[in-house]
Amino acid sequence: MSYDKFEQTGLAGPHEMSTCLPSEEQRKKGPYAVIECFEEIPCNPCVMSCTFDAILPFEDVNSLPLVDFDKCTGCAVCAGICPGLAIFIVDESKPGDFGTLRLPYEYWPLPEKGQTVMALSREGGDVEPVEVVAISNVKGARTPLVTLRLPKDKLQDIRGFRFLSEEEQAALKDDTEAEKTADIESLESPIVCRCEGVTLAEIRDLIAAGCHTVEEIKHLSRAGMGPCQGRTCRQIIMGELMRAGIGKTEDMPPGSFRPPGGTVTLGQLAEGGDSDA
Amino acid sequence: MRDVPLLIIGAGPAGLSAAYRAAEAGCDVLLLERAKKIGGQLVKQTHKFFGSEKQFASTRGIHIVDILAGRTKDLPGKVEILTDATVLGIYEDGVVTADIAGTIEKIRPQAVIVATGAYERTLAFPGNDLPGVYGAGAVQTLMNEYGIKPGDQVLMVGAGNIGLIVSYQLMQAGVKVKAVIDAADRIGGYLVHASKIRRAGVPILVRHTVEAALGDSEVEQAVIVEIDDEWQPIKETRQVLDVDVICVAVGLSPLADLLYQAGAKSFYISPLGGHVPLRDQNMMTTLENIYIAGDVAGIEEASSAMVEGELAGVAAAQKLGYETPDTDQLKESCLAELRQLRAGPTGGKIRTGLALAGVYS
Amino acid sequence: MxxxxxxxxxxxxxxxxxxxxxxxxxxxxxxxxxxxxxxxxxxxxxCGAGIRMQWGVELNCLLSKFSVEYFENVNEILKNDVDVEFWQGGYLIGAKDELEAEQFRKNVTLQNSLGIESSYLSPEEAKDMMPHLDVSHIKAATFCGRDGHLNPxxxxxxxxxxxxxxxxxxxxxxxxxxxxxxxxxxxxxxxxxxxxxxxxxxxxxxxxxxxxxxxxxxxxxVYSRRHQILVTEPVEPLQSAMFMGFGLNIYIQQVPHGPFIMGRGDADEPTDLRMTSSWKFLNDMAETVTTLMPRLARLKVVRQWAGLYNMTSxxxxxxxxxxxxxxxxxxxxxxxxxxxxxxxxxxxxxxxxxxxxxxxxxxxxxxxxxxxxxxxxxxxxxx
CATH class of the missing domain: 3.50.50.60 (FAD/NAD(P)-binding domain)
Structure with missing residues (x-):
């Protein structure tokens, strides 16, 4: 089955990109910001940071940023501020076949000016070696911006880069062919309660035997009796009860919660004993 | 026995914000933090925060701690912060016991704000007890607090914000993330995060789950598989990845054990992360003068945790008689900010959850 | 139904x-x-799930003797193979003062007369049996090896x-x-x-x-009153017998998988149906047990709970x-x-x-x- 929608891939497609690019006319004017923020989340630093009012005012903190390209100067302040690293500065106004892309980069070390790096697509795929022509925001709280020199026809396709000196990492597909026959079914039953070492198989057996609450299962398996007091196992057990058709988690009694909320020694307790209340 | 007006449990974003607002109103505060330093999860958050200016958007979490702590100084009320202080119980007579740097102390507060945050959920799959299977919180702690690389090749289980952010941080630390998988049919976290790790070459596979961790004495491989509409594995799609870390980031649940021990009423509300204590508009639970704020009141972002903390701080102080002319206005603006933060599509889950909890009618 | x-x-x-x-x-x-x-x-x-035949009145001795013999054969009687974890490590009962010691002498005489093999011990003899017990706090003890505890x-x-x-x-x-x-x-x-x-x-x-x-x-x-228990982390076997003291107001056992379980009531508490836990119990119990068994001071408490005693006068x-x-x-x-x-x-x-x-x-x-x-x-x- 293929899962190719934006919310399944995280990859902006033609539909998303159609909402964030300037007209042919505006592109020739100078650098501009491409804000690849297509989901309403509570976040507004970009609009607050723009001194040119080039990002349309928000109705509320969840509004999507829309650029007024007539006002945008491509100053890149927003790109250094955006917590989502979703803003790119494109300049295709100069004559010739090449333009520049300024992208936010939070990995260490930063590249050096003049260095050749491998340009990457939105999926992180290699596109071609390109040159780093500038680096800004190296100090301070803003995100560093790296400027790449790119062919104009690739300005909207390239959104990252990697160092050429890095070893080629085998792609996911390569090392997944090997063992598709792993014998999952014969593996030991997974641990559900780590404190007491109770397995999923034990829990399922107890449910089958008529234990239909977290507390009954706790009594007979000890799941939840350890120092973490069920933080690991409680919800897994409730999930198993639901799978077994016992009921909905919403309706299940959660079982007991017992003090103390942290482990403490008898010696500590004895010394702290002011029974003056 | 120590008498305090307001006891706050947990010095994360919610607890620190609560302390600030309560002390601003003139209420003395004792703030207890289990860890050796304050900040809660903020101390691991090397990424920039979303939200708006009021919640320090675009500032990195690690720097927000200092801002929040700085605000608690020089206020009409005194804020005393004790670290290495684990609260053991809120007992029926109102006494709270705590292990403070190894000594058991008893505290008798007039009001309590529980801001204990959340705990991580986990999964039951064969091999889940092999060294190399981590919760995302542990990976963040190792890397961002202690500077220790958890491994070299990681399978991230969970494409919510935590899974995406921790994947990104792993890459920043020079660790290869082999894949991010999620059983849901869409990426749960913010898509800007997803796009960010996609362009670093990391595949995100929705509708996939981890079937097993393989290895003799530690994780050597992970078996992943696509699942069908009934959430059953489609065996032909099984893949084996060479990894030494399986990072489980399948969500958080409110850490409200102290409240349940004390008898607070709770509901299981899936969109809020599991069992969650009921509370009113002022963040007060069903127990008189016991308030909640932050993830313990339902899993959300740090931005809303801070606002909830402020609201609880103002409300608890007011209940104890510490008011300023601005008190009601302040509560209103906190509620308005929370409505704003939860207004968008990504706030839909939390709105549903809060409606189920009876907070919004 | x-x-x-x-x-x-x-x-x-x-x-x-x-x-x-x-x-x-x-x-x-x-x-x-x-x-x-x-x-x-x-x-x-x-409950602590202990069972003992060392009582001060005849009827209790007879009832509990019946029960011990029953539990010794519980699988045959109930016709199933559930392991009830009946551990017969005995009960060592410590007398807090001379008055209690005097009563214990009478108890042992009564118990022996009913066929219960209990014995009266000096503090030194109790020490041999339970080396981690500080016997300076007891005047005498009794012991019966057929007593023990089960997994409730x-x-x-x-x-x-x-x-x-x-x-x-x-x-x-x-x-x-x-x-x-x-x-x-x-x-x-x-x-x-x-x-x-x-x-x-x-x-x-x-x-x-x-x-x-x-x-x-x-x-x-009848009336009800909560009694409270705490359980520690599991540790290697240290204590085979249940230790109990009436004047000392404690029972403490190490259960087969390692944790110590100890409990008591508080006669000053109101009689009601509460099953909540108190911090005072943790304090008081910790004080008592670390006095009697100083070695246990380093044991971590994992959990506390309460249950109801249904009392007659x-x-x-x-x-x-x-x-x-x-x-x-x-x-x-x-x-x-x-x-x-x-x-x-x-x-x-x-x-x-x-x-x-x-x-x-x-x-x-x-x-x-x-x-x-x-x-x-x-x-x-x-x-």
Whole structure:
């Protein structure tokens, strides 16, 4: 089955990109910001940071940023501020076949000016070696911006880069062919309660035997009796009860919660004993 | 026995914000933090925060701690912060016991704000007890607090914000993330995060789950598989990845054990992360003068945790008689900010959850 | 749920289960046990699950001797293979002062006369038996090697299995809302899941037995008070015997998988149905145990909880038919010893209900004793 929608891939497609690019006319004017923020989340630093009012005012903190390209100067302040690293500065106004892309980069070390790096697509795929022509925001709280020199026809396709000196990492597909026959079914039953070492198989057996609450299962398996007091196992057990058709988690009694909320020694307790209340 | 007006449990974003607002109103505060330093999860958050200016958007979490702590100084009320202080119980007579740097102390507060945050959920799959299977919180702690690389090749289980952010941080630390998988049919976290790790070459596979961790004495491989509409594995799609870390980031649940021990009423509300204590508009639970704020009141972002903390701080102080002319206005603006933060599509889950909890009618 | 039954038992704690199993073994057919939550979730699942034959009054010695012998053969009797983890490491009971030591001498004489092999020990002899005990806090001790403790959850499981094998219906999550009477006789039970007609109803509701009796218009001179327990992290075997002190107000055992379990009550607390925990218990218990057993100071406490003691004024049970409602039987007021007495309770109550000659004379355990001055000698060997 293929899962190719934006919310399944995280990859902006033609539909998303159609909402964030300037007209042919505006592109020739100078650098501009491409804000690849297509989901309403509570976040507004970009609009607050723009001194040119080039990002349309928000109705509320969840509004999507829309650029007024007539006002945008491509100053890149927003790109250094955006917590989502979703803003790119494109300049295709100069004559010739090449333009520049300024992208936010939070990995260490930063590249050096003049260095050749491998340009990457939105999926992180290699596109071609390109040159780093500038680096800004190296100090301070803003995100560093790296400027790449790119062919104009690739300005909207390239959104990252990697160092050429890095070893080629085998792609996911390569090392997944090997063992598709792993014998999952014969593996030991997974641990559900780590404190007491109770397995999923034990829990399922107890449910089958008529234990239909977290507390009954706790009594007979000890799941939840350890120092973490069920933080690991409680919800897994409730999930198993639901799978077994016992009921909905919403309706299940959660079982007991017992003090103390942290482990403490008898010696500590004895010394702290002011029974003056 | 120590008498305090307001006891706050947990010095994360919610607890620190609560302390600030309560002390601003003139209420003395004792703030207890289990860890050796304050900040809660903020101390691991090397990424920039979303939200708006009021919640320090675009500032990195690690720097927000200092801002929040700085605000608690020089206020009409005194804020005393004790670290290495684990609260053991809120007992029926109102006494709270705590292990403070190894000594058991008893505290008798007039009001309590529980801001204990959340705990991580986990999964039951064969091999889940092999060294190399981590919760995302542990990976963040190792890397961002202690500077220790958890491994070299990681399978991230969970494409919510935590899974995406921790994947990104792993890459920043020079660790290869082999894949991010999620059983849901869409990426749960913010898509800007997803796009960010996609362009670093990391595949995100929705509708996939981890079937097993393989290895003799530690994780050597992970078996992943696509699942069908009934959430059953489609065996032909099984893949084996060479990894030494399986990072489980399948969500958080409110850490409200102290409240349940004390008898607070709770509901299981899936969109809020599991069992969650009921509370009113002022963040007060069903127990008189016991308030909640932050993830313990339902899993959300740090931005809303801070606002909830402020609201609880103002409300608890007011209940104890510490008011300023601005008190009601302040509560209103906190509620308005929370409505704003939860207004968008990504706030839909939390709105549903809060409606189920009876907070919004 | 069935509409009629020969016997309805209220409460699927160890007592109710044992009564049901014994009645069924004697051929009673339609038995229903009504349980508010699930079997063993009341005092049974919350108790220390110790069993001892070292008592100060004869009847308790005989009842518990019956129970020890029963538990020694529990799998044959119940016809299943549930491991109830009966650990017979003995009870070492410490006397706090001379007065208690004097009583202990009498107790041992009584116990020996009834065939219970207990012995009176000096503090030094107690030290040999339990090296981590600081014997400067005791004046004397007694010991019986056949005493011990069980896993209460597993014991419940064994009885539940036996009950199901015998065709008993256990109705979980069922709350008794009323008890029907016709002409001074009990005729049925009302519940939130429906009504059952039955000529015989047994009140085995532990902490809630007084409330159940009231539903039948019966007065039951019992009261409930919480007792508390804490459990530590598991450690290597250190202590084989249960240690107990009456004046010292403690019982402490190490259960087979490693944790120490210790508990007590507080006579200053109000009598009510609370099962909450207190910080004061943690304090007081920690002070006592670290004084008596300093080595345990480093043990971490994992959890604390409480359960209800259902008390009578002479700390001995009530086995009787309610005078106010014929056919309504009480098996309650165990005063903290319901778990260990359960096999005897099952046997004796079944005999009482069926009009058989009792295996042990329990005529003195009737409800009438609280009316006049027929009270039994107070059992002082109680924590």
């Amino acid at each position: 069935r509409k009629t039954a020969d016997v309805v038992i209220i409460g699927a704690g160890i007592s109710g289960l044992a009564i049901g199993v014994h009645l069924a073994k004697k051929g009673v057919k339609d038995i229903v046990i009504l349980e508010k939550t699930f079997p063993g979730n009341g005092a049974t699942g919350r 959850f597993k014991t419940v499981e064994a009885f539940v299995k036996a009950a199901m094998d015998l065709g008993i219906d256990i109705e979980k999550n069922t709350i008794v809302t009323g008890i029907e009477k016709t002409g001074g006789r009990v005729s049925g039970v009302k519940t939130d899941k429906g009504d059952i007609k039955a000529p015989i109803v047994v009140n085995a509701a532990g902490g809630w037995s007084k409330q159940m009796a009231e539903l039948a218009g019966a007065d039951l001179p 002479d700390a001995q049970p009530i086995y009787d038919e309610a005078p106010e409602a014929k056919g309504f039987y009480h098996a309650c007021g165990f005063s903290g010893h319901g778990f260990m007495l359960a096999p005897a309770t099952g046997q004796l109550m079944s005999e009482l209900i069926l009009g058989e000659t009792p295996s042990i004379d329990i005529s003195s355990l009737g409800i009438d004793r609280f009316k006049g001055d027929m009270l039994l000698p107070l059992e002082s060997s109680v924590v």
